[in-house]
Amino acid sequence: MHDIDTTKYVVHANIAAEGFVEKSDVVGAIFGQTEGLLGEELDLRDLQKSSRIGRIEVNVESKSGKSVGEILIPSGLDKVETAILAASLETIDRVGPCIAHVEVTKVEDIRAEKRRRITERAKLLMREAVERNIDSDTMVSEVKQAVRMEEITNYKGLPAGPNIESSDAILIVEGRADVLNLLKYGIKNAIAVEGTNISPTIAKLSKRKTVTAFFDGDRGGDLILKELLQVADVDYVATSPEGRSVEDMAYKEIAKALHNKEPVEQRGYTKEQKEQELGQEQQPRKIQRKSSKVAEGVVEEKSPSPFKMHLHELEGTFKARLLDKETRIVKETTVRELAKELKETSENAKSVVFDGVITQRIVDLAKEKDLDYVVGIKMGDVVKMPISPKILTADSA
Numbered sequence: 001m002h003d004i005d006t007t008k009y010v011v012h013a014n015i016a017a018e019g020f021v022e023k024s025d026v027v028g029a030i031f032g033q034t035e036g037l038l039g040e041e042l043d044l045r046d047l048q049k050s051s052r053i054g055r056i057e058v059n060v061e062s063k064s065g066k067s068v069g070e071i072l073i074p075s076g077l078d079k080v081e082t083a084i085l086a087a088s089l090e091t092i093d094r095v096g097p098c099i100a101h102v103e104v105t106k107v108e109d110i111r112a113e114k115r116r117r118i119t120e121r122a123k124l125l126m127r128e129a130v131e132r133n134i135d136s137d138t139m140v141s142e143v144k145q146a147v148r149m150e151e152i153t154n155y156k157g158l159p160a161g162p163n164i165e166s167s168d169a170i171l172i173v174e175g176r177a178d179v180l181n182l183l184k185y186g187i188k189n190a191i192a193v194e195g196t197n198i199s200p201t202i203a204k205l206s207k208r209k210t211v212t213a214f215f216d217g218d219r220g221g222d223l224i225l226k227e228l229l230q231v232a233d234v235d236y237v238a239t240s241p242e243g244r245s246v247e248d249m250a251y252k253e254i255a256k257a258l259h260n261k262e263p264v265e266q267r268g269y270t271k272e273q274k275e276q277e278l279g280q281e282q283q284p285r286k287i288q289r290k291s292s293k294v295a296e297g298v299v300e301e302k303s304p305s306p307f308k309m310h311l312h313e314l315e316g317t318f319k320a321r322l323l324d325k326e327t328r329i330v331k332e333t334t335v336r337e338l339a340k341e342l343k344e345t346s347e348n349a350k351s352v353v354f355d356g357v358i359t360q361r362i363v364d365l366a367k368e369k370d371l372d373y374v375v376g377i378k379m380g381d382v383v384k385m386p387i388s389p390k391i392l393t394a395d396s397a
Contacts, residue, residue: 190214363391
């Protein structure tokens with residue numbers, strides 16, 4: 001029925017005539033009795049020629065000497081002009097020789113109907129899509145709300161996202177509400193521990209997947225993390241900002257927290273600490289690296305570099321050194337405090353050497369401070385590799 005591309009509204013009207021009339025009689029009455037009524041700008045014939053009004057549809061039936069029917073007029077005019085045009089139909093009082101009465105029942109907004117269909121279609125697409133879309137628009141929020149409740153699953157008794165089994169990396173969070181909030185932003189590989197009594201399921205998952213512990217930065221989150229480290233193989237640790245919980249964090253806060261995740265060693269958690277908490281006495285864990293010693297009886301032709309010497313001295317201490325241009329120590333700190341020291345340092349530091357894993361955050365901070373070298377035990381999750389500073393590991397230093 002809508003034969004113009006710019007249809008915005010459809011005028012619906014009922015007609016009743018005292019006698020037998022046909023469709024052509026009604027159409028003729030509409031054009032004839034509104035002609036010149038609204039001026040040249042709203043003349044029906046001119047509007048139809050310019051495709052601002054579509055073809056007029058009339059459905060009429062005659063019975064027992066009377067005729068009743070419906071009139072439909074598609075309009076590309078704005079809302080005010082369409083309302084004026086609709087009101088003019090009610091001035092029609094005759095169709096051919098018959099007395100007639102026209103009543104406008106409604107002016108339908110076609111765009112509102114399209115928006116409804118778009119919303120329903122978007123809900124269906126979101127159920128099938130893996131791509132997340134962050135938007136504050138009411139329609140999009142409604143779609144997300146509908147989908148995230150459907151996606152949460154039960155993995156061996158624990159609340160989890162739908163990708164917990166298929167993903168190579170997982171997030172371990174505190175509770176069901178945390179999983180739901182992450183699902184809201186398209187993060188589907190989270191699983192909740194549901195309290196401090198951690199299920200063996202978590203320990204089994206951690207042995208075959210890359211694990212990031214993502215807990216609240218409060219006392220409760222710290223206690224759960226300590227227990228998790230006793231029973232599971234955790235690779236990275238991320239925490240919510242102070243005073244915030246994972247369950248009510250916004251997308252930008254979640255993305256920032258996960259971007260700034262740290263290897264578990266750099267958070268100060270060693271194997272010795274974990275085993276002491278279990279009442280065991282074991283030797284401290286050291287990050288595996290190639291020995292700097294040479295075989296007995298073999299003369300080393302080249303002296304070790306200053307960076308390798310510093311790494312050797314720092315081995316097993318989880319400490320870091322800021323060095324000047326001549327590789328002399330400017331400042332020494334812990335690996336855990338390294339990011340803070342890099343942000344605040346005003347010393348004449350040109351290199352950093354530390355007993356830990358090189359992360360994107362450390363590289364970015366070193367670049368901001370215009371350092372020449374970043375030297376660590378091994379390369380971590382570094383996606384953006386800058387030209388400067390130069391990145392060295394225990395093998396390449």
